[in-house]
Amino acid sequence: MNPVMNSALNSGMAPVATPFFFYMLAGLAVIGGVLVITRRNAVHSALALIVTLLAVAGLYLMLYAPFVAGVQIIVYAGGIMVLFLFVIMLVNIERSSKERRFNRMWPVGLAAACALLALFVSAFAKGKALFPDRMMTLPESSNTQQIATMLYGEAGRMGQYTFAFEIASLLLLVAILGAVIMTKKKI
């Protein structure tokens, strides 16, 4: 698709109520995150995590990243969460749902996390000038094509990330072998 058409397409679609959708999706994501770490039942946590993942996918769409949003839904909400649910069904949840939710050192962990939050807040407050207010408008309709060009290259040449892509495939192969060997009866 040629760039002229892209810009026409982007200027034709004026964003509608962007702040409302942003706050709605951000609120959904944070509420889902809170539910993930507070629910007693692991299945409820998994369902809350799915809500968070879908809300983050919506935020990706607002950031002109439709391919990443699709990958998020297909791989995370479709693949990884099914894996989690399977494992939750395999290990018994009746016993663990009656036990304590938090470990004995939870005040220390909470304090460390609050210190991390204070670090983030101070970094954002002090470094506000580092993040310019401009938000580029990325071409949305050729997003997947551009990502493919960077991953696979074009016209017979290697792309910028082709080598990293091959290494990622090797990583997935090692992960498959590791998962299969870990679940064998006798290791």
Added chain:
Amino acid sequence: MVPITTLHYLVVAAALFVLGVIGVLTRRNVVIVLMSIELILNAVNLNLVAFSRMWGNLHGQLFAIFIVVDAAAEAAVGLGILIAFFRNRETINVDEIDLLKW
């Protein structure tokens, strides 16, 4: 209403990151600890995609895709280890996994 800037996305990502850290440090159930790690990786992904839009190029989105690959590999191996451990010790609590803690 103020327009949505990069900083807004960074604040949401920081909130998700801190929630994930709280989950990792305080929960006992290993499955929920792994889910909290997924929350942390999602926060990082959100940061990367927001920066990708701020700079107007696609490198951040590429990094986000590679991090999704890493998350899939990590979840597969982590849950495999969890199943092997559950078969041996009949527990999935973090504070009972202390064989090497001396």
